[in-house]
Amino acid sequence: MTSIGHPESHRFENKVVFITGAARGQGRAEAVRFAQEGADIIAVDACSEFSSTAYAGATRDDLDETVRLVEATGRRIAATVADVRDFDGLSQALAAGVDAFGRLDVVIANAGICSGGLSWEITLEQWKETVDVNLTGVFHTAKAAVPHLLATGDGGSIVFTSSVSGIKGTPFTGHYAATKHGIVGLAKTMANELGEHRIRVNTVHPAGVETGMTVSDLHPLIAEYGSTLGPIYMNSLPYQILQADDVASVVAWVCSDEAKYITGAQVPIDLGNLIR
Template sequence: MTDSGRFAGKVAFITGAARGQGRAEAVKFASDGADIIAIDACTDFATTPYAGATEDDLAETVRLVEATGRRILATKVDVRDFAGLEAALKAGVAEFGRLDFVVANAGICSVGMSWEITAEQWQEVIDVNLTGVFNTAKAAVPIFLEQGEGGSIVFTSSLSGLKGTPFTAHYAATKHGVVGLARVMANELGMDRIRVNTVHPAGVATGMDLGGAMQPYLGKYAATLGPIYMNTLPDEWATPEDIADVVAWMSSDEAKHMTGAEMRVDIGASNR
């Protein structure tokens, strides 16, 4: 076990950690010296067009974090379950002794024209992406306040939290919603040196693959709505590690005067 790195002696709580951005964030924070409290639902969701993460995926995150020499407590729990989430977080704090960073990363998506989205699609996306982020912050903030040493919270928003991205009205509503939540919490918690920010990726190569479901819409509306998704830089996708690098920086003392901010890591798509 190494005690080196900018996050040595620190602890990070990361949701949706079984794969994709959450896994990359867990490994990044651990590589920088932090111990990790990780949760993931490890389930298939009712309305998503892709398979959910698995317990084997979460076990692989554990393996990768432990390979850095750091400790990890990983729990299968859904962010919609506040009691379970809070219990997992408190267990991690009891084991590792503190909490310094929170990354509310868990999220899902499905596609459809706004007026055709079903009530089930709407509710599931709202519950995971917005209520789940609220639950994560609600569980973490009292721990930060009790410690009295400040802290950092990063909510994963999206390009869809900055623009009206077609075919994702429910998703975009949640990603705009977490921006509003972050702005309010940044104001409320600033006096306690608890920073709250949002990160806004565009396309990231993760297990949340919407390609097949999105293609009929992008094909039909290629000349009218498709350009809204165009990047400025000549890259089609970011990697999960690209986002993890930025989230770690936002959480570090190098960004100690950043709060209530929206960090765009969107390949220039919001600039179009």
Template sequence: MTVSVPPAPLPNAPIARRYEDRVVFITGAARGQGRAEAVRFAAEGADIIALDICEDLPSTDYPGATPEDLAETARLVEKHGRRIRTHKVDVRDFPALRAALEESTAELGRLDVVVANAGMTTARRTWEIDLEAWNTTLDINLTGAFHTVKAAIPLMLEQATGGAIVFTSSVAGLKGLPMLGDYVAAKHGVTGLAKTLANELAEHRIRVNSVHPHGVNTKLVPGIRNLLDAHPEVSSFYQATLPDEVSEPEDIAAAIAWIASDEARHITGIQLPVDLGRTNR
């Protein structure tokens, strides 16, 4: 007998103000997880630097974010009375990313938290991935994350007040999920990059961790559902333990806000699954 379990409601407890007058830099911030993170940090008192490509990508089967999406993120942040600087920039373009971050950091006065969130995915058998799709997936998910921290870390070191870096990895950064070979390779790379940086930056009290969602209710979900419909033989690899089908972006934002906060000041170099129990299977 199949039992229908309603999704758990999002928590509605009062939100702490852990980021008063701090500045948080988020990539992929126009919608989805990035927007939820921007809004969560703003609700906790932070000013935001938000960056997104705001374009369709030729290798994906879902629409990209738009400038209007990024403007909506800004509106939601400003509802909390916080400042935000937005930039339409591709994380693959290191000079543009660095210029945007340096300009906004100068305007807002500091940089405390970096969330390397920008990402994309496609779905097909590994040997069927065309070269353009492979390169795009690695360039955005892995090289883009590297560009993000390469631009941010010198600013944080010069500021000399510590801080936190959080990489959005994935269950695919811990498990060999089928049909996602390029994404798995990129997210495993992100996981390893976070581990190395945690060791390199510890003496500066800059903590580095990765967060690993499973399914999240964003524009990427229809593509994964189509994958499972077309390839039911791999569906067992995508099953979670908790009865909710997917997490909400706010679930991931809450975890990131915690692990980047002073409450987690002795946590660095870990891989935090926020995955409905998937990695426990």
């Protein structure tokens, strides 16, 4: 993981942040970034393999490393192995963290998986597992968290991790794109419902991020069709890939008071990939 510089600000002093998929990648970077800015962290990760993906799942050792990095900042963390598909287990992990730290202020629904295939060739297993993790898992996260945000009573911020595939139709990711579009609709609705409570709901849309979740299973398809579909994957800025801490910096800004008037937005972190 690329080291994350220590931010000068402490925008989240004495706040509590709940992050799913926190064992590595974007979730770990976000946990460390919020901790550096003064927050205590409630972290969950499934720490398991997924049958439809071509890359290795996160492990308990990965989650323990997130714990180590957060504690190195001087902040507290409650880390639990919990799967976002299991509403009861997820809710219990969150409730235990809120009991320990006394409040909840920010929710980052980050957990997600990805696999590839032509839309009509995606297996039923691929479709179900992707929908269960990426869409139902985000709904579970929000459903579990909102009562705690309301109980805290100080407003708050919810961010769903979407993708450039949540705005455009990237080939070979029909199931993934469907889920990432789906959480945009959920975020917009919740932004309208929660606005009166000063709870903001936004989505972030990264282009490719260098994390443990790769899409190497897409490469043969991209190689085969690259001559005709290449422009769909091109970035206008001269960078090939994001780092997880790049995403964490944007997410922290979206959740801060500096963005307190922004809700229901789709925030691109796309290297110019979405320019039309």
